[in-house]
Amino acid sequence: MTPERTRLAASLRELRARTGLSLAALATKTAFSKSSWERYLNGKSLPPRQAVQELCRLAGEPDGRCLALWEIAESEWSGRGKEKPAPAATGASPTAAPAPASRLAGHRSVVAVAVLAAVCAVTVGAVAVAVALLRPGAEGDARASAEAPRSQDPASSAPRCRGAACEGRNPMGMRCAASPVTLATRHTAGGAWLEVRYSKECGASWARMWGTRVGDRLEVTADGRVHGAEIRTAADVDAFVYTPMTATAPGTTIRTCFRPAGDTERECVTSVAR
DSSP states (O other), rough: OOOHHHHHHHHHHHHHHTTTTOOOHHHHHHHOOOHHEEEEEETTSSHHHHHHHHHHHHTTTOSSSHHHHHHHHHHHTTTTTTTTOOOOSSSSTTTTTOOOOHHHHHHHHHHHHHHHHHHHHHHHHHHHHHHHHHHHSOOOSSTTTTTSSSOTTTTTOSSSGGGGTTOOOOOTTTTOOSOOEEEEEEEEETSOOEEEEETTTTTEEEEEESSOOOOOOEEETTEEEEEEEEEHHHHHSSSSSOOOEEEEEOTTEEEEEETTOOOOEEEEEEEEEO
């Protein structure tokens, strides 16, 4: 395996860890099979460009940096990146001959690969470590892909909505979940976890849950507006599930309630956007 493919595979594995999805769940949310993802993540074969884009989307990661790394790996895989031999020098003094342009280009390519790999790995790894501090496992979104585009603009990771425009929208699809503030975390009596999150950039809040069972439900209320999410499938159980967002100004009181499957009693937490 080439160094380029090794770096790409490592970056994809970290992105997959952030989603919290098993290979089977990953296959249900993308156009690629479980066995294909196993080969891509272990570097046994080069993934299609679309597979890299879809994994970045599910992880909430702008795809520009990792697509740049994919371009280099694909170039090496296809042979387009192989260095062409320099033409033989004739009549030139060995001590006076300048370095061939192809060698300089090759050196620049190696430097570019190292820089791209470092940036991509640091970006993905830092977020993965932060998520790991919050709970065992890594971040995923069972239904966050509904509004996310099939391709993203590598040059921009800015939120796609603000305030009222975010009402009822998906925090991952609208790029509001990149750097939110966690207002509250609760470990419920049944073992599930919930978090209340707020994005100053989007002016909106939402909640998420994990460690759940099919039938569990989560609701978030702000200024009388209520949005909820329910665990419907086994794939949901294996991932983070988010409520839609509600427009939230600083100082707004947010009430978040978890209702376990088959139970009428709720566990609630109150927090204030800040």
